Structures are given as C-alpha cells and as structure tokens.
Amino acid sequence: MGKRTIIPFGPQHPVLPEPVHLDLVIEDEKVIEAIPSIGFIHRGLEKLVEKKEYTEMVYVIERICGICSFGHGWGYCSTVEGMMGIEVPERADYLRTVWNEMGRIHSHLLWLGLLADGFGFESLFMHCWRLRETVLDLFEETTGGRVIFSVCKVGGIRKDIDPATLKKIVEKLNGIKKELRDVLGVFIDDSSVKSRLCGLGVLTKTDAEGLCAVGPVARASGIVQDMRLAGQGKYLDLGFEPIVETDGDCYARCKVRVREVFQSIELIEKAVERMPEGGDIAVEVKGNVDGEFINRMEQPRGEAVYYAKGQGTKFLERMRVRTPTDANIPAMVKILQGCEIADVPMIVLTIDPCISCTER
Amino acid sequence: MSEKKFMIQDFVAVEAEKISDTVKDLIADGYRVTQICATNKGEKGIELLYSFDKDHVLKNLRVMVPENGEISSISDVCWAAFIYENELHDLFGIDFRHLALDYGGHFFRISEKTPWNPQK
Numbered sequence: 430m431g432k433r434t435i436i437p438f439g440p441q442h443p444v445l446p447e448p449v450h451l452d453l454v455i456e457d458e459k460v461i462e463a464i465p466s467i468g469f470i471h472r473g474l475e476k477l478v479e480k481k482e483y484t485e486m487v488y489v490i491e492r493i494c495g496i497c498s499f500g501h502g503w504g505y506c507s508t509v510e511g512m513m514g515i516e517v518p519e520r521a522d523y524l525r526t527v528w529n530e531m532g533r534i535h536s537h538l539l540w541l542g543l544l545a546d547g548f549g550f551e552s553l554f555m556h557c558w559r560l561r562e563t564v565l566d567l568f569e570e571t572t573g574g575r576v577i578f579s580v581c582k583v584g585g586i587r588k589d590i591d592p593a594t595l596k597k598i599v600e601k602l603n604g605i606k607k608e609l610r611d612v613l614g615v616f617i618d619d620s621s622v623k624s625r626l627c628g629l630g631v632l633t634k635t636d637a638e639g640l641c642a643v644g645p646v647a648r649a650s651g652i653v654q655d656m657r658l659a660g661q662g663k664y665l666d667l668g669f670e671p672i673v674e675t676d677g678d679c680y681a682r683c684k685v686r687v688r689e690v691f692q693s694i695e696l697i698e699k700a701v702e703r704m705p706e707g708g709d710i711a712v713e714v715k716g717n718v719d720g721e722f723i724n725r726m727e728q729p730r731g732e733a734v735y736y737a738k739g740q741g742t743k744f745l746e747r748m749r750v751r752t753p754t755d756a757n758i759p760a761m762v763k764i765l766q767g768c769e770i771a772d773v774p775m776i777v778l779t780i781d782p783c784i785s786c787t788e789r
Numbered sequence: 790m791s792e793k794k795f796m797i798q799d800f801v802a803v804e805a806e807k808i809s810d811t812v813k814d815l816i817a818d819g820y821r822v823t824q825i826c827a828t829n830k831g832e833k834g835i836e837l838l839y840s841f842d843k844d845h846v847l848k849n850l851r852v853m854v855p856e857n858g859e860i861s862s863i864s865d866v867c868w869a870a871f872i873y874e875n876e877l878h879d880l881f882g883i884d885f886r887h888l889a890l891d892y893g894g895h896f897f898r899i900s901e902k903t904p905w906n907p908q909k
Contacts (some may be wrong), residue, residue, distance in 0.1 A: 466891075468879075468897030473904060511796065641869040643820040659845040660793035723840060723847055724795055725823075734824045734840065751824035751873075759869040 447784035465766035502581035504726040510720035521585035526662040530693040536729035585711025625682035632778035644731015649681035656727035754785035825873035864889035882909030
C-alpha cells in the first residue's frame with residue numbers, strides 16, 4: 430500500500446463555477462475516497478415561506494437556480510395547485526411544457542460548453558454557448574427575461590405566446606438544428622473527445638439504483654427514470670419516452686444530454702402543433718393554503734422534489750425543495766473511487782453539478 | 790388520457806422506533822429514497838417526512854422525532870440518505886444515531902446554529 434495523501438479539490442477550481450469541496454484521499458495517483466463538503470453559500474430560501482405569501486413565494490423559488498428557473502417556478506406552482514385542487518387551463522399546460530423544454534435545451538448546451546471547456550476544447554465550448562444564445566433570445570422575446578422569467582403563477586401563466594411567435598420558436602429551433610448536429614456531433618464522434626470520456630467514471634445500473642441517482646446520470650446507467658413520465662404538463666400526450674443509455678460512463682452521460690437537446694426540440698414542435706388556439710391561460714386563485722402536497726419535476730439535471738404544507742393561512746408552514754444535484758452527490762462520490770486524480774474534474778462535471786440549486 | 794401519477798399522494802404514519810425496519814422493507818421492495826423533509830411543529834415537536842419512489846409514484850412515511858431529538862439513521866440501509874440526514878442535523882438539530890457519514894454539524898456553513906429549531 431502506497432502513502433495516502435489528502436488533496437483538497439475546490440471550493441474554487443477551474444471546472445467549478447460554484448463552490449463545492451472534495452477531500453480526495455489518494456494513493457499515488459489513484460483516488461481511494463472522496464469526501465464531499467457543501468454549504469459554502471447556503472441561502473436558506475426555504476425559510477422565506479414564513480415571510481412571503483404563497484402567491485409571492487414563486488419569485489423566491491424561481492431564484493433557486495439561474496439555469497432551471499422556469500422548472501422550479503413550475504414545480505412550485507404545480508405543488509400549490511395540487512394542494513388547492515386547481516386545474517390549470519390546457520393552453521397554460523402546453524406553454525409550460527414549451528418553456529420547460531427550452532430551459533432544458535439551454536441548460537444542456539451550457540453544460541456541454543462547460544464540458545468542452547473542461548477537456549480543453551475551447552472552440553467547441555464557444556459554439557455551444559453561441560447556439561444557446563438563440564434559446565435565451567427566445568426566452569427574452571416570450572417572457573421578457575433571459576435568466577429569471579416570472580411567467581409561471583399559481584393557477585397558470587402570466588403571459589401568452591401569440592401564434593406568430595410560437596411559429597418563430599419552431600422555425601428558430603429548426604434553423605439551428607443543422608448547426609446543433611454539427612457541433613454536438615463532435616461530442617459523439619470526435620476521437621479525442623471519446624478518448625477523454627469513454628470508459629471513465631462508470632456507474633453501473635445496480636450502483637445507480639442503490640445510490641438513488643437521478644436524471645441523466647441515472648438514465649446513462651440504464652435506468653428508465655424521468656419525472657416527465659409522472660404526468661406533469663403535456664408530456665404523455667406528446668408521446669414522451671425517456672432517453673436511456675447503458676454504458677454508465679462519462680461518454681454515456683454526455684450522449685444522453687446531446688440526444689435530449691434534439692428530443693426537446695421535437696417536443697416543442699409537437700406541443701406548438703397540438704396546442705389549442707386561444708382560451709384562458711390562468712384560473713383565478715382565491716383563498717388560503719391548507720393541507721399538503723408532494724410533487725416532482727424533471728429538471729435538466731434530474732428529478733426535483735417539492736413538498737408544501739399549508740396551515741389555513743396565506744403563508745405556507747413548510748416548503749421543501751430537494752434538487753437533483755443533492756441526490757447525485759452519493760453517486761458522484763462512488764464513481765470517483767478508484768479513478769485517476771487527473772480524471773476527477775471530468776467525472777465531477779458529468780453529474781452536471783448545480784451548487785446554486787443545492788444551496789437553496 | 791394520460792395518467793397523472795404525480796397526483797397520487799400516499800402518506801403513512803410510522804412510529805420512530807420502527808423507521809429503520811420500515812425503510813429496510815421498502816428498499817428490499819425496490820423503492821429508492823428521494824428526500825427527507827423536517828417540519829418544526831412547535832410544541833408538538835419535529836415531524837419528519839421520508840419519501841420513497843417506485844415506478845414514478847411516491848410513498849411517504851411521516852414520523853415524529855422523539856422528545857430527546859434523536860432518531861435512528863436510515864443511512865445503514867440506504868447510504869444515499871446521509872446527505873439529507875446531515876442537512877437536517879445542521880438545520881433542525883436532529884441527531885441521527887449511527888449515521889454512515891457524519892459531518893458532525895459541519896455539512897452546512899451557516900452563521901446561525903439550527904435556524905429551523907432555535908430552541909435546540
């Protein structure tokens with residue numbers, strides 16, 4: 430047995446846009462154990478339910494994350510709607526589905542860019558982020574925001590999208606499809622990318638199940654788990670089927686996200702095609718919140734859990750959000766065991782850690 | 790007509806001393822832990838809600854933490870639960886017995902000790 434040394438990884442590291450710390454116990458160049466440590470920027474947003482009315486709390490929940498802010502807003506509203514027995518108009522459900530998938534495309538393109546940056550492919554990073562701008566422009570045009578959108582509210586949505594703009598969304602996304610195929614094809618076909626990702630950080634299906642992995646991390650290990658199958662929005666009506674890979678390595682996790690970008694474009698096309706014309710986009714919400722409801726959404730990084738409990742006033746007694754990165758930390762710790770120290774950044778990146786979410 | 794599985798709300802009350810065995814049975818039955826949530830009920834104490842998923846449907850176990858603030862950890866049955874249990878220890882001051890990976894109160898770096906349970 431060689432000499433064991435503890436190497437600190439993070440909280441500041443070139444591959445980490447946000448602070449997370451790992452104590453890496455290494456023997457020669459091999460990682461024997463990784464001990465994660467978070468909580469550098471814990472914000473305590475959940476505690477704000479004591480001061481914000483349930484209709485205002487959506488603005489707080491959206492700010493959990495600057496990437497999947499729409500999904501968090503939807504998750505919260507849907508939870509309160511479930512508790513109050515509110516059924517949102519069909520058009521609102523379709524538009525929520527469209528915005529949520531736009532969020533997934535921009536999140537995955539952001540991550541693919543970060544991955545390219547992580548393995549030193551700078552031009553690929555720039556192309557991913559350039560293409561992501563198209564989606565952010567569409568967000569700005571339809572919601573008024575590029576990061577925080579505030580279009581979801583309890584009972585429906587605040588803004589409609591007119592037919593011409595919906596058509597434009599589909600045209601724009603189809604317009605970048607060829608470029609996406611060229612750029613994202615590099616992640617799938619390029620030999621240098623493959624040599625960096627294939628066979629690295631393997632998480633077997635059994636381990637992924639045992640460690641309760643979620644999202645693309647679980648699906649890349651062969652688990653058919655996607656909360657879009659649970660009946661939120663219009664996914665089942667659109668014939669949604671989750672994308673699953675079986676190799677469980679960094680390449681498989683990358684491949685799942687690449688394929689999901691194209692799947693999201695297809696889902697948006699179908700949603701726009703089937704969306705009912707006109708009609709209400711929200712129902713009136715009256716009264717206080719009472720009872721409890723637990724709900725889940727499939728965010729770009731995986732399953733997010735929302736639990737709300739009312740006490741017959743305008744303030745929730747408790748609002749809990751369990752984010753996907755939280756759930757994937759045990760899986761990350763497992764796949765780091767036995768890897769080379771030089772591979773740690775790649776492996777950490779492929780769970781797509783969002784510390785902002787985790788530190789809600 | 791699509792099936793809205795997320796509308797299924799299954800909450801079951803479980804006694805604190807039976808939580809480990811109940812979770813063991815659920816894990817053996819193919820469930821995975823999705824979250825543990827605590828709610829401070831004031832004089833009534835702290836309520837825990839353990840959620841488990843199977844086939845996109847949740848089963849939730851409701852447990853009241855005993856007055857001494859201690860409860861058995863489920864991380865020996867489901868290791869991934871250490872994340873949630875350390876979080877609840879730091880925010881609510883709940884002591885989980887036999888925690889598989891115990892951060893000793895240093896999981897979250899927060900200025901206020903147990904902000905959700907200031908009496909602790």
